[in-house]
Amino acid sequence: MAVDSILSSPLGPPACEKDAKALQFIEEMTRNADSVQENVLAQILRRNADTEYLNSFNLDGATDRESFKSKIPMVTYEDLRPFIQRIADGDRSPILSSHPVSEFLTSSGTSAGERKLMPTIKEELDRRQLLYSLLIPVMNLYVNGLDKGKGLYFLFIKSETKTPGGLLARPVLTSYYKSDHFKTRPHDPYNVYTSPNEAILCPDSFQSMYTQMLCGLYDRHQVLRVGAVFASGLLRAIRFLQLNWRQLADDIRTGSLNPKVTDPDILSCMTRILRPDPELADFIVSECSKEKWERIITRIWPNTKYLEVIVTGAMAQYIPTLDYYSGGLPKACTMYASSECYFGLNLNPMSKPSEVSYTIMPNMAYFEFLPHEAAPAAGAQPPQLVDLADVEVGKEYELVITTYAGLYRYHVGDILRVTGFHNAAPQFQFVRRKNVLLSIDSDKTDEAELQAAVESASRLLKGYDTSVVEYTSYADTATIPGHYVVYWELLAREPTAGPTGEVMERCCLEMEECLNSVYRQCRVADGSIGALEIRVVRNGTFEELMDYAISRGASINQYKVPRCVSFTPITELLDSRVVSTHFSPSLPHWAPDRRRC
Numbered sequence: 237m238a239v240d241s242i243l244s245s246p247l248g249p250p251a252c253e254k255d256a257k258a259l260q261f262i263e264e265m266t267r268n269a270d271s272v273q274e275n276v277l278a279q280i281l282r283r284n285a286d287t288e289y290l291n292s293f294n295l296d297g298a299t300d301r302e303s304f305k306s307k308i309p310m311v312t313y314e315d316l317r318p319f320i321q322r323i324a325d326g327d328r329s330p331i332l333s334s335h336p337v338s339e340f341l342t343s344s345g346t347s348a349g350e351r352k353l354m355p356t357i358k359e360e361l362d363r364r365q366l367l368y369s370l371l372i373p374v375m376n377l378y379v380n381g382l383d384k385g386k387g388l389y390f391l392f393i394k395s396e397t398k399t400p401g402g403l404l405a406r407p408v409l410t411s412y413y414k415s416d417h418f419k420t421r422p423h424d425p426y427n428v429y430t431s432p433n434e435a436i437l438c439p440d441s442f443q444s445m446y447t448q449m450l451c452g453l454y455d456r457h458q459v460l461r462v463g464a465v466f467a468s469g470l471l472r473a474i475r476f477l478q479l480n481w482r483q484l485a486d487d488i489r490t491g492s493l494n495p496k497v498t499d500p501d502i503l504s505c506m507t508r509i510l511r512p513d514p515e516l517a518d519f520i521v522s523e524c525s526k527e528k529w530e531r532i533i534t535r536i537w538p539n540t541k542y543l544e545v546i547v548t549g550a551m552a553q554y555i556p557t558l559d560y561y562s563g564g565l566p567k568a569c570t571m572y573a574s575s576e577c578y579f580g581l582n583l584n585p586m587s588k589p590s591e592v593s594y595t596i597m598p599n600m601a602y603f604e605f606l607p608h609e610a611a612p613a614a615g616a617q618p619p620q621l622v623d624l625a626d627v628e629v630g631k632e633y634e635l636v637i638t639t640y641a642g643l644y645r646y647h648v649g650d651i652l653r654v655t656g657f658h659n660a661a662p663q664f665q666f667v668r669r670k671n672v673l674l675s676i677d678s679d680k681t682d683e684a685e686l687q688a689a690v691e692s693a694s695r696l697l698k699g700y701d702t703s704v705v706e707y708t709s710y711a712d713t714a715t716i717p718g719h720y721v722v723y724w725e726l727l728a729r730e731p732t733a734g735p736t737g738e739v740m741e742r743c744c745l746e747m748e749e750c751l752n753s754v755y756r757q758c759r760v761a762d763g764s765i766g767a768l769e770i771r772v773v774r775n776g777t778f779e780e781l782m783d784y785a786i787s788r789g790a791s792i793n794q795y796k797v798p799r800c801v802s803f804t805p806i807t808e809l810l811d812s813r814v815v816s817t818h819f820s821p822s823l824p825h826w827a828p829d830r831r832r833c
């Protein structure tokens with residue numbers, strides 16, 4: 237219910253005084269986007285003037301845009317790697333930032349097969365918290381009554397390691413959930429979770445998920461929204477329910493806890509929650525034992541108003557499955573963020589996934605935009621970076637950031653399209669991540685990684701006088717968890733002595749061993765990616781693929797085999813030519829303690 241007596245906002249009537257302040261803040265920041273950006277840059281440069289990095293470019297204490305742009309180069313992670321390595325090894329001198337690096341955030345983007353290490357400083361937590369604090373006030377503009385129930389959010393921490401110099405290295409959300417900002421957050425009636433902190437903070441993913449699901453089931457009538465960070469996470473929770481509903485129902489019937497849950501913090505908090513509820517147990521058994529799981533979310537949590545999951549970017553592939561399980565509930569994508577920096581939020585969170593635009597908040601960092609051209613003309617000048625307030629509607633850009641934590645003109649790797657403005661702040665559609673071929677969960681596999689994996693696996697075929705003549709790939713998300721499918725066309729000199737099924741299985745595993753550590757972590761620790769599959773197609777299939785592309789207008793001279801396919805007629809063509817399929821017989825290696833950067 238809107239409160240009339242409090243300040244109204246051009247975004248809409250705020251639900252309470254706290255919301256009014258948050259919306260006012262959004263208005264101020266977006267109205268003054270350019271001057272806020274100018275101040276942010278000056279502040280970052282002033283405080284870091286004596287860092288080794290800025291000194292090496294002779295900025296001489298300048299804090300204006302012109303000096304910055306003329307002296308500081310655009311960089312990628314590879315350029316920063318030597319600096320980051322020194323910090324990781326324990327050098328505490330002001331290398332990138334004058335404020336001490338408090339920890340490293342491990343990005344799902346990889347470099348040389350390992351997660352990238354992003355330095356961060358303590359105060360960045362406040363900045364992230366500030367962005368989080370804007371989400372509910374915006375949501376309250378579109379959905380009434382969120383204070384009358386709870387949110388069932390499946391949130392998890394992941395393993396953390398220490399660098400040789402003793403700094404923690406962990407994902408940004410693990411860092412946030414373990415912070416006092418999250419653990420001791422003040423009660424907000426609009427943002428009450430069914431999951432106790434003890435369950436979210438349990439490092440064992442089975443125990444954590446089990447407890448969160450159990451609590452969500454107990455609170456089934458109070459749940460008003462269901463979510464996870466990414467769509468893949470919510471589908472994993474549904475899969476978990478499919479596998480564990482009998483045990484969950486038993487626990488609810490008797491008011492006891494599955495003996496597999498042994499975490500002492502969970503045990504002690506669950507004594508307050510567990511109670512025998514045979515009626516609820518019967519209900520769960522009757523719903524979950526039905527053959528069809530269509531609309532299971534709304535059947536079990538009938539008051540759910542929307543799902544809160546990111547379904548933009550690579551996660552768009554999960555929209556049909558989410559619609560199936562939820563009966564097409566709205567899917568709110570609330571924010572756009574990364575380990576390097578939290579960028580912004582969706583001011584219209586109930587918009588359709590295809591229409592989602594994120595408004596970058598100008599106070600979070602200094603943002604620049606590299607005009608993105610699919611194929612720049614030969615000999616053309618490299619494009620100039622554009623400031624936040626100067627981007628043009630309809631154009632695509634690569635995001636380049638300068639952060640308080642010491643990244644200067646750093647290429648994030650995301651391509652964004654400008655869809656409009658809120659006040660003076662542009663709004664962006666997330667187009668795609670540069671160079672990502674395959675993604676199921678937080679993994680991002682590029683063309684070079686896939687190529688290296690195919691090459692390595694195909695060596696196993698040498699003894700059979702067989703080679704891989706062509707390949708392509710596909711992220712199969714029809715199953716939960718999804719998995720990588722790689723189509724191989726083989727050439728066997730002696731077809732009768734070709735590789736056996738067992739050899740092909742070893743090829744699957746070898747490919748997985750070659751993929752980056754995020755892929756292997758998803759596979760081994762999170763179980764969020766299924767076994768890699770090789771589908772051998774009959775000879776001539778890739779020629780047919782080319783014929784098909786040419787029939788649709790591709791140039792015969794420029795035709796290249798796509799290394800990833802998602803267009804249904806193409807996957808159908810490939811699938812109709814499959815002669816054998818093979819899966820990885822076991823898990824690849826993954827250990828949390830390999831810490832290179």
Ligand code: AMP
Nearest residue numbers: 343344548549571572573574575666669
């Ligand atoms: P990480 O560094 O592992 O936290 O991953 C950050 C990356 O995830 C971003 O640079 C984006 O590529 C992607 N990402 C984050 N938020 C969104 C979103 N709302 N929509 C699409 N992609 C996103």
